[in-house]
Amino acid sequence: MEKTIASPAAGIYIHIPFCVKKCLYCDFYSETALSRRSEFVSHLIEELSLRQSEYPVDTLYFGGGTPSVMDPDSIGTVVDTIRRLYRLSPDAEITLEVNPGTLDRTALDRYLAMGVNRLNIGVQSFNDKHLTLLGRVHTADAACRAIADARDAGFKNIGLDFIYALPGQSVQAVLDDLQRAVAFSPEHLSCYMLTVEPGTPLEHGVKSGDFTPLDEEQTADHFRLVSQFINTNGYAQYEISNFSRISRANGVDYRSKHNLKYWNHYPYRGFGPSAHSFIDNRRSWNHQTLDAYESSIDGGLLPVAGEEVLTREQQFTEFIYLGLRQTDGIDVQEFERRFDVSFYQWFQPVFEQLRPKDLFRNSSERCALTLEGQLIMDGICRIMVDRNLQPNL
Amino acid sequence: MKNIRNFSIIAHIDHGKSTLSDRLIQLTHIVSDREFQDQILDNMDIERERGITIKSQTVCLPYTAVDGKQYFLNLIDTPGHVDFSYEVSRALASCEGALLLIDASQGVEAQTLANLYLALEHDLEIIPVINKIDLPSADIERVKKQIEDDLGLDPETAIMVSAKEGTGVEDILEGVVRNLPPPSGDADAPLKSLIFDSHYDAFRGTIVHFRVIDGTIKAGDRIRFMSNSTKSYKVEEVGIFQIVRVPQKTLSAGQVGYMIAGIKTVSDTRCGDTITLDKTPCVKSMPGFKEAKPVVFSSIYPVASDGYPELVTALEKLKLNDASLIYEKDTSVALGFGFRCGFLGLLHLEVVQERLEREYDLSLILTAPSVQYQLTLNDGTELVVDNPALYPDPTLIDSAKEPYIKATIIVPDRYMGAVMKLCLDRRGINKNYQYLTNDRLEMIFELPLSEVIFDFYDKLKSVTQGYGSFDYDLIDYRPSRLVKLDILINGERVDALSQLVHEERAVSRGRTACEKLKDEIPRQMFKIAIQGAIGGKIISRSTVSPFRKDVTAKCYGGDITRKRKLLEKQRKGKRRMKMVGKVMIPQSAFLSVLKTDGE
Ligand SMILES: Nc1nc2c(ncn2[C@@H]2O[C@H](COP(=O)(O)OP(=O)(O)OP(=O)(O)O)[C@@H](O)[C@H]2O)c(=O)[nH]1
Ligand code: SF4
Numbered sequence: 005m006e007k008t009i010a011s012p013a014a015g016i017y018i019h020i021p022f023c024v025k026k027c028l029y030c031d032f033y034s035e036t037a038l039s040r041r042s043e044f045v046s047h048l049i050e051e052l053s054l055r056q057s058e059y060p061v062d063t064l065y066f067g068g069g070t071p072s073v074m075d076p077d078s079i080g081t082v083v084d085t086i087r088r089l090y091r092l093s094p095d096a097e098i099t100l101e102v103n104p105g106t107l108d109r110t111a112l113d114r115y116l117a118m119g120v121n122r123l124n125i126g127v128q129s130f131n132d133k134h135l136t137l138l139g140r141v142h143t144a145d146a147a148c149r150a151i152a153d154a155r156d157a158g159f160k161n162i163g164l165d166f167i168y169a170l171p172g173q174s175v176q177a178v179l180d181d182l183q184r185a186v187a188f189s190p191e192h193l194s195c196y197m198l199t200v201e202p203g204t205p206l207e208h209g210v211k212s213g214d215f216t217p218l219d220e221e222q223t224a225d226h227f228r229l230v231s232q233f234i235n236t237n238g239y240a241q242y243e244i245s246n247f248s249r250i251s252r253a254n255g256v257d258y259r260s261k262h263n264l265k266y267w268n269h270y271p272y273r274g275f276g277p278s279a280h281s282f283i284d285n286r287r288s289w290n291h292q293t294l295d296a297y298e299s300s301i302d303g304g305l306l307p308v309a310g311e312e313v314l315t316r317e318q319q320f321t322e323f324i325y326l327g328l329r330q331t332d333g334i335d336v337q338e339f340e341r342r343f344d345v346s347f348y349q350w351f352q353p354v355f356e357q358l359r360p361k362d363l364f365r366n367s368s369e370r371c372a373l374t375l376e377g378q379l380i381m382d383g384i385c386r387i388m389v390d391r392n393l394q395p396n397l
Numbered sequence: 398m399k400n401i402r403n404f405s406i407i408a409h410i411d412h413g414k415s416t417l418s419d420r421l422i423q424l425t426h427i428v429s430d431r432e433f434q435d436q437i438l439d440n441m442d443i444e445r446e447r448g449i450t451i452k453s454q455t456v457c458l459p460y461t462a463v464d465g466k467q468y469f470l471n472l473i474d475t476p477g478h479v480d481f482s483y484e485v486s487r488a489l490a491s492c493e494g495a496l497l498l499i500d501a502s503q504g505v506e507a508q509t510l511a512n513l514y515l516a517l518e519h520d521l522e523i524i525p526v527i528n529k530i531d532l533p534s535a536d537i538e539r540v541k542k543q544i545e546d547d548l549g550l551d552p553e554t555a556i557m558v559s560a561k562e563g564t565g566v567e568d569i570l571e572g573v574v575r576n577l578p579p580p581s582g583d584a585d586a587p588l589k590s591l592i593f594d595s596h597y598d599a600f601r602g603t604i605v606h607f608r609v610i611d612g613t614i615k616a617g618d619r620i621r622f623m624s625n626s627t628k629s630y631k632v633e634e635v636g637i638f639q640i641v642r643v644p645q646k647t648l649s650a651g652q653v654g655y656m657i658a659g660i661k662t663v664s665d666t667r668c669g670d671t672i673t674l675d676k677t678p679c680v681k682s683m684p685g686f687k688e689a690k691p692v693v694f695s696s697i698y699p700v701a702s703d704g705y706p707e708l709v710t711a712l713e714k715l716k717l718n719d720a721s722l723i724y725e726k727d728t729s730v731a732l733g734f735g736f737r738c739g740f741l742g743l744l745h746l747e748v749v750q751e752r753l754e755r756e757y758d759l760s761l762i763l764t765a766p767s768v769q770y771q772l773t774l775n776d777g778t779e780l781v782v783d784n785p786a787l788y789p790d791p792t793l794i795d796s797a798k799e800p801y802i803k804a805t806i807i808v809p810d811r812y813m814g815a816v817m818k819l820c821l822d823r824r825g826i827n828k829n830y831q832y833l834t835n836d837r838l839e840m841i842f843e844l845p846l847s848e849v850i851f852d853f854y855d856k857l858k859s860v861t862q863g864y865g866s867f868d869y870d871l872i873d874y875r876p877s878r879l880v881k882l883d884i885l886i887n888g889e890r891v892d893a894l895s896q897l898v899h900e901e902r903a904v905s906r907g908r909t910a911c912e913k914l915k916d917e918i919p920r921q922m923f924k925i926a927i928q929g930a931i932g933g934k935i936i937s938r939s940t941v942s943p944f945r946k947d948v949t950a951k952c953y954g955g956d957i958t959r960k961r962k963l964l965e966k967q968r969k970g971k972r973r974m975k976m977v978g979k980v981m982i983p984q985s986a987f988l989s990v991l992k993t994d995g996e
């Protein structure tokens with residue numbers, strides 16, 4: 005039997021499917037036809053009113069795409085609609101993803117005024133050569149200005165996004181980016197190793213030989229460097245690619261409350277094309293494209309493209325995978341409560357097999373990965389979700 | 398009986414037997430246009446995927462001839478590939494005549510001759526048919542000359558057809574009626590019927606395919622098999638094949654059809670056995686068929702550790718439909734309980750594996766195939782070994798012999814040099830060659846069987862740009878210097894990967910095996926060392942490097958389902974892997990060690 009989780013507060017995700025230009029590596033859904041923005045907003049409002057609030061909401065996240073290409077007023081309208089129709093708590097975490105180059109100082113004031121209290125800035129790199137390589141529209145200067153403006157406007161919770169392990173990138177270049185990043189004292193850092201996603205121009209370039217991705221060993225070295233550097237500069241890693249500032253003074257937790265919901269099977273509702281929802285063990289996803297999304301809503305239908313109710317085995321797989329992504333690891337008691345098996349007994353053969361490699365940091369409460377374990381966590385998960393194929397069982 | 402004709406269509410592979418069968422089926426309207434599909438008799442998935450016939454199929458065609466009389470023509474479409482010649486020989490044993498098809502652009506090829514000889518052995522009346530006359534490259538005159546010179550048949554009797562376009566197909570039906578003899582036999586004598594095939598039906602149990610020689614059989618009869626007088630069965634249904642089974646009141650002497658008789662025990666039915674009436678049996682059983690002679694041996698193991706019982710029943714049922722399959726129990730340290738099986742060739746082996754997996758939903762591992770060796774031990778004991786696991790301590794072996802074949806290769810003379818080189822590379826001895834018609838050569842080689850079973854045919858095709866054809870017969874056993882090549886994975890010997898090889902080949906085989914395994918075994922979380930060894934001596938090695946980085950950078954709301962599906966897919970893929978020690982070895986790796994390219 006499925007048992008419910010203690011915290012029922014939900015998150016809302018809004019997908020803004022527009023960008024000024026597609027970046028070479030990106031496989032998120034977005035369009036560059038900015039002229040469709042206002043028609044999209046009215047459909048989004050329509051979708052919001054087609055649904056109802058199942059749970060109180062304590063996080064709201066505008067992602068994309070590039071939310072900052074929208075007119076701040078339309079973001080305001082969306083926030084107001086959500087306040088009106090959903091039980092958005094007064095101290096909710098409201099995050100807006102913004103890209104340097106699409107941001108002006110006055111817009112920041114307006115975001116703040118409408119209740120946005122967390123900014124996530126897509127810096128990616130402070131090196132113009134690398135920004136060009138990634139196909140980003142902004143420059144390093146623009147990124148610095150955006151951060152300074154955000155502080156100036158009064159944002160107290162700022163996250164910066166970076167990409168590393170770029171073709172030809174040196175360890176020193178990674179370090180340079182990180183040093184400049186921490187100099188801004190952001191509350192949050194997300195550092196992603198570059199992934200060559202299928203169907204992207206980047207993949208094309210790799211196939212044609214225009215890009216030579218770093219090899220695994222170099223990428224691993226970058227990962228180790230990033231973790232060690234950030235962890236020793238006043239931040240704590242809490243997920244494979246995410247770090248938050250340790251704030252001893254006021255005890256504030258700067259982890260992304262919203263993203264934590266994804267990794268802990270908390271409820272969330274996604275709006276906009278390609279957004280995913282997860283409510284009461286049922287995951288559903290909206291139509292991928294703006295066209296399909298809008299015509300579905302025009303027909304008075306929810307723009308849902310598909311859904312699944314997780315079987316016990318699927319829950320199990322996700323619980324392991326999402327648990328191990330987090331530095332805190334898998335909550336052993338929660339696992340045992342959900343799946344009715346003794347965690348360490350069940351996985352004993354796996355730990356046995358992997359023991360020589362020092363991949364786990366295990367305690368009676370938590371099963372977590374060491375840095376070396378994180379580096380090969382997909383492989384570890386393959387073995388864990390497949391325990392019955394292990395020898396001697 | 399005068400209105401029955403029983404005939405097979407025989408030919409070299411791809412000369413158009415099944416396509417011609419299609420036209421005959423359409424002309425006699427036994428299926429509607431809506432239900433018709435190309436190569437309709439090739440009804441197994443693997444046949445359709447590979448575009449070849451594997452099983453002989455019978456179909457009864459009602460035909461009103463020019464003489465105004467109604468005939469029943471029992472056609473058997475046969476496979477052309479050498480590995481399935483046992484299907485052909487059994488088909489021929491149930492017929493009075495055969496259509497020998499020759500591709501008008503390819504001409505007579507090795508299996509054209511081999512199948513002709515088979516048909517002559519059975520005293521059959523033969524009608525030569527020149528097919529594919531629509532092809533621009535068709536050379537009818539040349540083929541006629543080959544019919545006369547190579548086959549010793551009268552080219553004037555040959556029927557010209559294009560099975561593809563339907564030209565001349567009517568002439569075939571008339572030719573069959575006029576020139577092939579009706580069956581002989583006595584419908585009033587005691588029942589005597591020959592089982593030439595059978596299959597298992599999930600709803601009806603064993604379905605026996607047979608030809609009535611004498612007498613009559615009907616539903617309600619109590620029958621028995623001549624090989625076992627203690628058991629009898631009540632006939633539930635008899636009928637004929639017309640793509641689907643069509644029940645009949647009776648089947649009499651000369652007719653071909655099926656019988657369902659509540660035969661519970663699958664192994665009760667044996668191909669070649671004689672069916673007779675329990676009360677009034679016939680005096681003498683039919684001579685049956687020559688046993689199929691397997692040439693390659695390999696062990697089959699279920700991937701699932703508890704899959705053995707399912708494999709047992711699957712093999713029994715498959716054996717009903719594949720009389721050439723032989724097997725006995727086997728065990729392996731690495732793989733557990735399984736069966737040692739004999740096959741007529743490597744394609745046959747692949748087909749058996751695929752059929753077991755598809756038709757019985759099993760996931761299997763086959764070990765490296767081997768031929769059968771004769772060993773003499775120091776103390777004089779003689780031993781036959783085809784399983785590397787049973788190979789004795791080399792210090793106890795006095796001498797070894799390996800099987801040799803006589804290979805007949807037909808090829809345009811411009812490829813003579815290439816064929817010569819290929820055969821000599823394979824330790825072959827050129828015995829003879831002779832010109833057939835003008836520029837075509839028949840080359841005879843003696844070759845070790847172990848050198849031809851794996852990829853010889855593919856190589857021959859490639860060095861002759863598709864023009865070479867090949868047939869072979871086992872001739873004898875000859876002295877050989879044999880060694881056992883072992884494979885060690887992370888230092889542990891994996892018995893299922895061992896192979897017996899000629900001493901001269903050992904090092905190169907060891908090297909290829911290590912390279913192939915390196916490609917086959919997926920990277921894992923630790924380093925995997927692969928070594929080839931003879932006795933205690935390491936002769937080759939390779940390494941599968943571990944993952945240095947195997948982690949997904951991003952995982953948010955929209956990524957979770959995709960990521961989970963990936964894990965599920967990888968997990969499913971592991972159904973086809975076997976854990977040996979700590980290492981996952983995919984099914985395909987066990988056969989890969991034999992591939993010789995790059996040698
Ligand atoms: N042009 C042309 N192609 C033909 C003719 N008859 C058959 N083919 C083609 O030849 C190929 C082989 O035909 P099949 O009927 O499968 O040959 P088969 O003799 O049954 O082959 P096996 O059963 O594998 O021995 C197919 O691609 C057919 O379409 C014909 O009269 N003319
Ligand atoms: S800005 Fe972000 S969403 Fe838009 S194309 Fe670039 S990476 Fe993708």
Ligand SMILES: [Mg+2]
Nearest residue numbers: 414415449450
């Ligand atoms: Mg065929």
